[in-house]
Amino acid sequence: MNWAGIFLESKMEIFAQSVVSGVLTGSLYAMIAVGLTIVFGVMRIINLAHGEMVMLGMFGAYWSYTLLGIDPFLSVVIWAPAMFAGGMLIHRFLLKDVIPKGELNTLLYTAGLSLLLANLALFFFTGDYRTLNLPYALMPARPFGIAVPIPLAIAFVMAIAITLGLYLLLSRTDVGRAIRATAQNPQSAALMGVNVLRIDMITFGLGTALAAAAGVLLVPSLYLYPTVGEILIVKCFVIVVLGGLGSVPGAIAGGILLGLVESLGAVYVSVAYKDTIGFVLFLLVLLFRPSGLFGVGRS
Amino acid sequence: MNRLLVVAGIAFLLVAPLLTSNAFFQHLMIMVLFWTLLGASWNLLGGFAGQVSFGHATFLGIGAYTTMLFYLSLQLSPWLGMLAGGVFGALFALPIGLICFRLRGPYFSLATLAVAEIARLVALNWEQLTAGPVGLLITTLPQVSIAGHAINWESKIPFCYLAAGLTLFAMGLTYAVSRSRLGAYLTAVREDIDSAEAIGIDTVRTRVIALALSAFVVGLAGSFYALYFRYIDPDAVFAISLSVEMVFIAVVGGLATTAGPIVGAIVLVTISEIFRDRFAAGHLIFYGLFMMLVIRYLPEGIWGRLRLLLRLTRG
């Protein structure tokens, strides 16, 4: 028996498994972060209620599966547009008048909104933990002996598709160009004929839709309860800073990076400190490259 | 008129704990004072200097753990322990400030959040020092006498006065700073940091001083927390929710005002109690709603708006 070979092989296996797990999970984190970063890029606000948008997406997928039997991955086409509309409404009726009052006030306003949404969900849906079990997803696939959970793999593929769609939207369409222009400089954009207020509303809707879509994709792999937003939002912050506030590719890279750091950190360093590693990395990036690891963010 | 209010306020603080023998009301009073204390110290940095910190709980935790550890392992008197709590808070503020003040705006805020989380995780995992998640418990407070009378720690009255004393100190400090040159520098930093630099103000030093003062007071508050609640664990004293609540208090009351935090604390503590009583399930829904309404319609804070109205009516 080639003990050395087996030893090396299992070490490789552990490494490969860690990397695969990290990338898959990280891609979903990334999707959540993209929504937050777009909103910041265009409107310069950090939406503390973003985690609750994800949570609402998760609940949407859960109910449409449990009550109507719709596969969650298919239900993205229902919930993303629905939450897009919802996001626009929130902007139009709630946020629009608060934003002029300053960044701090807007931030706290979204904090209040976050409390409100999480507790409304708690009240109506009760705090029971729920998971969504897909019959075809019970055991993972095992290519090359690496466990790849099926729902996570599907989510990964769909996340890529959605992100590609976003890229096309931002680069090829008029709306996308307007969004990018507003992100660069709202005053100039206005001068060029862009209806900045409308773009703000659309952007917020888009951010919300992305969050909800991420939630829908996540729910078969995670668990669901009304206050799950709290944990997700903190991870989101770390990611958008790593990637650069306002940068979409940065958020994606940041998400995958965080997933990898947590995964490898847990396996090779210490499980107890894996979150700390993320935060320390976060601080280091803030200090030495505040525009993000990839240098594309704006301050 | 202002001076009259202040004297009346102090007189009330001196007399109020004795007016009622209802321990619950004394507790409410202590909580209002405690939150005023926290709001006022956050205000020093956040309101006056415009540096929005979401991690002030770091100093609360440092103060609490310092006092607890000194008391439990060295039997240090609580008075000294409190002072130590404040001092350690201020000491930690120095490196934290030097690190975080390189950043502006939202980056600064997020950095402070990260610092608080790291502090929490360290307290949670460094068990040899902090006992980790098990936490630290005080079973008996030491015999302390003032003017020949031993303090009865079982009663809330000594805590009322202690809290009142700390709060008056914090407010006095805020007032003194607002009237001093430091205060002027802080305002300059808040309004336009680049111009402030341009006219020769050392903005880093100014901000670090503000942070150190703020951290000192929050450290004292942390020590008070440890002595009053007698039990601390990392999640209780380093929580993000504590940091956010401090910001709420300062903002709801009125940023950059001396009296704002009092109003903020009174309103928020009372509201919490009422909501919890009236709407047992889902009271946080109304709390969130309340926050949103205040920020939308009273962005300058309740006291801020009152001040405006008073000025307008006075013509």
Place this chain on the structure above:
Amino acid sequence: MSYKAKLLAVLSLSLALSSGALAQGTLKIGAPQPMTGPDAPFGDKFQKAYSMAVEEINAKGGVNGRNIEVIIEDHQAKNPLAATVAEKLITQQQVLVLTGGRASGQAVEIASVAQRLKTPYMVDHPSADIVTAKGFEWVFRNNPTGSIYPEAFNKFISEVPNALPKSAAVVYDNTVFGKTIANSAMTFLKSKNVPIVNDEAYPVNTLDFKPIMTKVKASNPDYVLLVAVSTTDAILMTRHAKEIGITPRAFVGFGGGFGVVDFAKQLGPLAENVFSSAAWSGNPNEPATKEFYDKFKAKYGFLPKEHEVEGYAAIYIIADALKRAKLTGNLDTDREAVRQSLLQTDMTTVFGKIKFANWEGPLGDKYTNQNAYSRDHSVLAQWNAKGELLNVWPKANAETAYVFPDKALVR
């Protein structure tokens, strides 16, 4: 401003009083519980359990002719709030005795308050050893402490032939609960010379256990011990462990989450053969227990487990003490009378036998007023293919035979 403060204070007072519902003659029991926030589902379980017990007792004429009532206050799973509401219950609502608390951090606060304000606190569920290890004469506990939880498991591996682990991986959350149980289990394993190949503390509410499980798989453990205070962690941990493909001879779960209906519901076939070392020795073959099961299921629609039993039993224990206490109407002397009465407790509830005593725990903690039968209360149960959790060890409490080694795992 001072006028405003006074007005608000008076307003507060009247609202507090009106919701306190000073019903004459009822014996009041206070119970701080998490009714909102992430722990809300547990608060709900206790509320249901208390209600059922109160209804039954009052229907039979109450305690010495007087009705009892349980007043629940929400502490949102926050320590300072737990202290606040405990004080409120004691000073505002003027309860005779406290129970509840739910999580250990809150229980420590409540115990501290109860001890200082001289009100009896009969702990029903929180398991941190420290609550009854500080010499608080006003605090009593019915349920086992964290360090006692592994007791049944320890018996299993010692008594069942060939069950002693050749190696063990221990994965636990970094809360008081997780650490105490893990510590206790590992202490025992070490005393039997079992190598601990993994000792991993994870942060509560971890979203992804795959990295940890990857690490555990690499050490190829004979047994995998999982400790989780949070239900979601319990479920996710087990799922990821099985997905990564760990194949020990047994998975053993410690913690409420491993014993709730949700575990089997969410995991389906992945729950099969997982052991749950829990704090309840209820044998459903006993008529009293079966009656409780059926009644609870009929009333609320789901089978009760650890939490519900503990809450239900707590009310009965308190009622028993109230019955024997001579109450005069003076709050202070009445509370002392109840305390004395609790000290004399010697009864059997659905939860098991109860008698409070001072003794030393497995990790050396010196307990006061801890249920002397605690060590017998720990029982090992196992999930079967039908999604049922049945007791398997000790034999006296067993409902079915154990399945060991775990044949469902692919090797």
